[in-house]
Ligand SMILES: Cc1cc2nc3c(=O)[nH]c(=O)nc-3n(C[C@H](O)[C@H](O)[C@H](O)COP(=O)(O)O)c2cc1C
């Protein structure tokens with residue numbers, strides 16, 4: 001799958017595509033159904049199946065304080081879209097300047113001139129351009145003018161419940177990982193590169209691999225029993241997603257202690273899948289008290305895994 005980061009990297013040979021535009025946060029079962037129809041159409045027309053996403057997601061630019069938690073980073077979306085058979089991912093750097101262009105300019109300059117779109121799939125509530133002035137009916141008219149077809153996606157359900165990123169976030173926040181997995185079409189996981197921390201974990205017998213969360217907010221918080229994928233190997237472990245108040249941590253990060261593992265993880269990408277929640281994060285009076293609690297957390301997780 002080709003990744004085009006930024007519209008300035010579009011070239012004349014990129015013209016001609018079957019396109020869908022959206023956030024695709026989570027790449028859930030509803031998204032997967034849309035993508036399957038995009039791919040089918042693309043194969044029939046011998047054109048690349050193309051997905052356009054915005055990074056950061058628009059609400060993260062307009063209202064970062066209240067933007068919903070992210071299910072997927074751009075990298076996770078890349079991995080998931082590639083696995084589904086998408087040919088090209090266009091990542092638009094979203095900022096106020098991009099958002100201020102008119103709906104006409106979005107259609108004419110980008111969709112028609114730069115992308116030469118032949119078939120477009122969007123949700124019927126898709127809005128675009130300055131002040132969200134562009135809508136589905138405008139796209140339909142533009143399609144008649146510039147010879148491209150536009151179709152809207154339906155909403156997909158499981159057990160009478162509409163599949164949505166919002167519903168999945170709520171299930172994850174409630175620790176309902178099995179139900180979230182039904183909507184996602186896979187288990188929820190957080191992946192990222194292991195970075196250096198404060199090297200305190202090893203002093204209490206609990207080295208913890210620190211993963212920086214490139215999300216504005218995470219859908220889960222607290223201490224979890226987890227499954228960890230490191231390369232082709234799978235381990236169990238305990239993890240904390242939080243700001244580490246005991247050591248006056250600032251930003252939210254993921255810390256994983258991997259059972260039966262020794263060696264360096266720095267620089268490696270690991271995938272952490274929460275199995276069940278153990279407790280909320282707490283501020284302990286001392287590092288010693290934190291250590292004793294982590295021992296109990298690890299024991300609880302180990303017992304569940306045996
Ligand atoms: C299972 C587990 C539970 C944790 N729970 C808490 C917690 O409740 N409160 C807290 O401040 N930090 C908690 N931590 C984070 C520790 O503060 C952190 O791992 C420790 O400071 C080591 O940091 P370092 O890897 O940067 O050296 C937890 C870590 C793990 C692995």
Ligand SMILES: Nc1ncnc2c1ncn2[C@@H]1O[C@H](COP(=O)(O)OP(=O)(O)O)[C@@H](O)[C@H]1O
Nearest residue numbers: 196197198199201202207208209258264265266
């Ligand atoms: N069982 C393990 N679980 C997690 N990390 C481990 C484990 N064994 C060794 N490590 C290594 O130790 C590092 C964590 O040790 P720690 O003292 O907490 O340092 P840091 O503060 O840099 O995370 C990990 O990034 C990894 O490279």
